[in-house]
Amino acid sequence: MRTYVVDSFTEHPFSGNPAGVVLLDAPAAEPWMQSVAAEMRHAETAFVVLDGTEPKPLRWFTPTTEVELCGHATLAAAHALGGDQRFATRSGELICTDSGDGWIGMDFPASAADPVEPPSDLAAALPGATVEDVRAAPGRLLVRVGAAAEVRGLEPDLARIATWPYRGVVVTAAGDRDGVDFVSRFFAPASGIPEDPVTGSAHCQLAPYWAAELGRSGVELVGEQASPRGGFVRATPLGDRVALRGRAVTVLDGELRV
Known part of the structure; x- marks a missing residue:
């Protein structure tokens, strides 16, 4: 499986937040994804299914648990795939827009405090x-x-x-x-x-x-x-x-x- 490490929210390597990105050709079992995330040891690892489904299924795992929403690993996945992306997640559909100048925009749900x-x-x-x-x-x-x-x-x-x-x-x-x-x-x-x-x-x-x-x-x-x-x-x-x-x-x- 094609796998990346992407530093997000930065334009300089070895700064920002590193995320793993694993591209799957079919959905994978949760225990396997959790094991991969534990092996990667990043705050989150993103798993994207590329089976032709749109929006693309996307899930995020820390080394110990699955999370509902992750910004930097979504940015990493969009960057790895290139271009505009739509993801289906536990937090609903997330739309990423590549502006063509190195910046990627993401439409996320607000969270009231x-x-x-x-x-x-x-x-x-x-x-x-x-x-x-x-x-x-x-x-x-x-x-x-x-x-x-x-x-x-x-x-x-x-x-x-x-x-x-x-x-x-x-x-x-x-x-x-x-x-x-x-x-x-x-x-x-x-x-x-x-x-x-x-x-x-x-x-x-x-x-x-x-x-x-x-x-x-x-x-x-x-x-x-x-x-x-x-x-x-x-x-x-x-x-x-x-x-x-x-x-x-x-x-x-x-x-x-x-």
């Missing part, structure tokens, strides 16, 4: 962070802190975060330099991902949140994910959808022989 009672050990899990707002969307907790420097320097207690009833935790703050509207980091130890380098799906929650906070609804925002690899996501909230844009680089093109 509603105020919630924070976990009792939130302060202990995020040492040094000044918590200003806590919200939740399905499977994800959003924590806004006082400054981008707190996001960049955060050393979270991953063991505590793993006990919370969320797939992942987004820590975010307003941008601290020109051209960046907000910064974030994403931690998902319960899903086998201590820190995700660049998380497209998190921007389905971050973009509507920051558009409201900044008074910039309907315009493109630039989010910097301040992980050690780092990357940038351009996101435009459009009601119940979010338009994401990113670039990608193929770093491996080979064959899976199992």
